[in-house]
Amino acid sequence: MQTTHSGTWIFTGSCSSQLGTVDVVTRYMAESGNYINEIHSFDDRVQGMFFLRIEFTPPSADFSVAHFNDEFVERAAEFDMTWALSPAAKKERVAILVSKYDHCLNDLLFRVRTGQLNIDIPVIISNHPDLEPLAKWHNIPYYHLPITPDTKLEQEQQILGLLAEYRIDLTVLARYMQVLSPSMCQQLDGKAINIHHSLLPGFKGARPYHQAWEKGVKMVGATAHYVNNDLDEGPIITQGIQTVNHALYPEQLISKGQDIERITLFNAVRYHVEKRVFLSGKRTVVFDN
Known part of the structure; x- marks a missing residue:
């Protein structure tokens, strides 16, 4: 029997929409002495799916995942519910992919160092050598893997x-300026987060902020989403936005945009590792706090 230390645990579950879903979980929690600290639920009427996230504290230090599952399985069977248990203190192993921009990488490293983000970063991978000194300062292995059209699949x-x-749980594309192949996207499906600017209207190609400035853009923003084979169109986790005006030149727009990218990516990674994100069709259900 698997026994773990006491502390806060996270229960995540999903099933088809039906009466009594919350009751079957909370009743079991009460009967087994697990104290609920936080609970979120959502019924997706379009998908016909129900999603539930509970943070709870077990009654004693000999809490057993196996015992929980063995007792709960009969109750969950009535609802055809799938569920998972995770210790809140567990640090997921996150790989960072970068190119030359350092603002998102720097922010994630800072938040890990200051305890704002409960992850381990055992490796940083880049198609350029530029950010290796930053990785070395944090004592993180840095792999420079150059890429050309002819070597893309090999890379x-x-x-x-x-x-x-490195037994990676989550991959974060922190301004990794490469389009992943369909095969790569498939292998990272649901396990990789990307960040990109969100200018309204949209500006693609080179120097997007300069294009935006030429059009007198009044909003800059960023979108963090799961990677899939639709370029920059995977299920959205978080977005950020800020109004701007005529007084800002392209360099200032870039600075504003990078600030939003940092915060938006941080929140997306945090929500993911805290088990706050559920996929519902092509959309996400995100229980923020």
Whole structure:
């Protein structure tokens, strides 16, 4: 029997929409002495799915995941519910992919160092050598894997090899300026988060902020989403936005945009590792706090 230390645990569950879903979980929690600290639920009427997240504290230090599952399985069977248990203190292993921009990487490293983000970053991977000094300062292995159109698939296999070697739970594209192949997207489906600017209207191609300035843009923003084979169109986790005006020149727009990118990516990673994100079709259900 698997026994773990006491502390806060996270229960996540989903099933088809039906009466009594919350009751079957909370009743079991009460009967087994698990104190509920936080609870969120959502019924997606379009998908016909119900999602539930509960943070709870077990009654004693000999809390057993196996015992919980063995007792709860009969009750969950009536609802055809799938569920998972995770210790809130567990640190997921996160790989960071970067190119030359350092603002998102720097922010994530700072938040890990100051305890704002409960993850481990065992490896940083880049197609450029520029950010290796930053990785060395944090004593994190840095792999420079150059890429050309002819070596793209080989380079991606090297990345996947490193993700396996370092037992990575989540991959974060912190302004990694490469389009992933369909095969790579498929292998990272639901396990990789990307961040990109969200200018309204949209500006694609080179120097998007300069294009936005030329059009007199009044909003800058950022979107963090799961990676899939639709370029920059995966299920959205978080977004940020800020109004701007005519007084800002392109360099200032870039600075504003990068600030939003930092915060938006941080929140997306935090929500993911805290088990606050559920996929519902092509959309996400996000229980923020």
